[in-house]
Amino acid sequence: MQTDELAALRQEIEQLRGVLPERIDVDPEGVEQGLAKLVLTLVEFLRQLLERQAVRRMEGGTLSDDEVERMGLALMRLEEKVHALAKQFNLRPDELNLDLGPVGRLL
């Protein structure tokens, strides 16, 4: 059961990374940047949720070093992907934490 949950968590991380395209071909300025910020902020929220869960698993002490290593690599790759996309829109990683009014309150 533990292994299934772990596999599921890693799969979610990989899936999230897979959902993100390599490039988004739009004008990086203007309204598109606002939309990108919205989308990437939501993705970043999910990424942090997954990261938080992964850390809890690791701290639970029941994972092998190898399992933690693979989890960590998956998270690293996901973070790199999100940051690369943000950079395309001239967004710094910390800008993805912007309070978005009603959406912010829903989260």
Place this chain on the structure above:
Amino acid sequence: MSERVYPYAVVLAASNAASINVRGLRGRSVSLLPAGQIGVWASRVAQFIPEPADLLVHHEVVEAVCAAGPALPIRFGSSFPDETALETALSPRTGGLIVALKRVGDMRELAVMLEWRSPVGEMSSESQPPEVSGAGPGRRYIAQRAQRWAALDGRRARATEMAAQLQDALSAGGVVDACVRRRIVPAPRVALSCAVLAEPAAAEDVMRLVRDKAAEWLDVRLHLAGPWPPYSFTDAD
């Protein structure tokens, strides 16, 4: 370029229109539009792309309106094709707006912010490199992230403690709970952000009370601003 209606603040319909003497966005005049039991101060302006200076103009109009009586600031940035559209958007909200107006009365908002003296991750207890000898990059990455979450949790607990103490101090000073809106934030720089509603005559005392309490906490620096219009108290809850 088409003109649009830019609203600044909501007031009770019986407000005195003549006492507001301030220019609005892009130098346009400001007038009171009646909307049943409420009224809304607004300007007609040619559509524009907002700039930082426009925020300050909006605020100045809101301040002038608040100086003349109970008023609820409207968030910056919304505009309407005409007065009718604005009234239509406002009318279903009338009941809640009147409740909020009556609750706010002449009270103004004080902005209380506690800034961490050390941003998150910089306290020595938070920045020791995690012990993961012989580990691969994945494990090191997770260990580092774990340390960051632990630091955030620690900050959060500390911020919660200060918020509770501040609330107690305010209660003891006569400020009811409904007049305090707070957000606990383990952001890198901000521990706690709080809005306190107070009568103008009581503002000095409340500020002194907050300063005295914050002086007990060595890990944060207090920033106080206001009294301001009641931006944080515009809903009916």
Place this chain on the structure above:
Amino acid sequence: MTGEPHLIPGLGPEQHGLGSLLPGMAEGLHDNEFSLLELADRLLNRGVVIAGEATISVAGVDLVYLGLNVVLTAVENLRPENVPPRTG
């Protein structure tokens, strides 16, 4: 996903919107900078919300705010030395 969004610090309703837009500021905040940032936060994120431009909202978020990147990312321009003097 066993989501616990309310336990994720740094995100969601407890996020201090402008508190995280300060990476460029080396030392602690000066009082007047804090005032301007808190004020801008109120003007952009508080107050009565009336959806004026119904055609440009996405997922319930008033896009006029997302489109205000020029304002949001230029909050630093609200520092006293950067605000042009008002005439009249």
